[in-house]
Amino acid sequence: MKRTLAVAAVLAALTPLAAQAQFAKPEDAIKYRQSSFSVLATHFGRIGAMVNGRIPYDAKIAGENAALVATLAKLPGAAFPAGSESGMNTRAKPEIWKDTAKFQAAYEKMVAETAKLPAAAGDAGTLKTAFGAAAATCKGCHDDFRRD
Numbered sequence: 001m002k003r004t005l006a007v008a009a010v011l012a013a014l015t016p017l018a019a020q021a022q023f024a025k026p027e028d029a030i031k032y033r034q035s036s037f038s039v040l041a042t043h044f045g046r047i048g049a050m051v052n053g054r055i056p057y058d059a060k061i062a063g064e065n066a067a068l069v070a071t072l073a074k075l076p077g078a079a080f081p082a083g084s085e086s087g088m089n090t091r092a093k094p095e096i097w098k099d100t101a102k103f104q105a106a107y108e109k110m111v112a113e114t115a116k117l118p119a120a121a122g123d124a125g126t127l128k129t130a131f132g133a134a135a136a137t138c139k140g141c142h143d144d145f146r147r148d
């Protein structure tokens, strides 16, 4: 029961975006998720460069990238419809469609951790911690659900 409610809550959380992302062809869904992950990784990487000292910390730029990451993180989740398991050199593993609840939970974790970045962006140390937590959710999902 508790689990059913948890799954229902996750589905409800994704519903507004599911409405935005209806794809005529499986290839369109694959292209959408690859593109949105790519743009997400670009902005996440800019924060990473700052917290890892490759570029100087700048609160304004950090905040702009954090806001983009928090928004972009919500996009790809709606782009894994049944039937989009293969094509376009997708690295998505079949487990996404076999263990959908686990995949959605992992995805929601990423959405939740990236949502904390805008509030953390004003302080370099706080941002570094929040970035690390978010990056761990990226990696967790890649380990289980993405081919290398």
Ligand code: ASC
Pocket (backbone or CB within 6 Å): 041, 042, 044, 045, 048, 135, 136, 138, 139
């Ligand atoms: C990044 C990026 C990811 C994550 C992941 C964290 O900067 O593009 O996919 O961090 O590598 O382990």
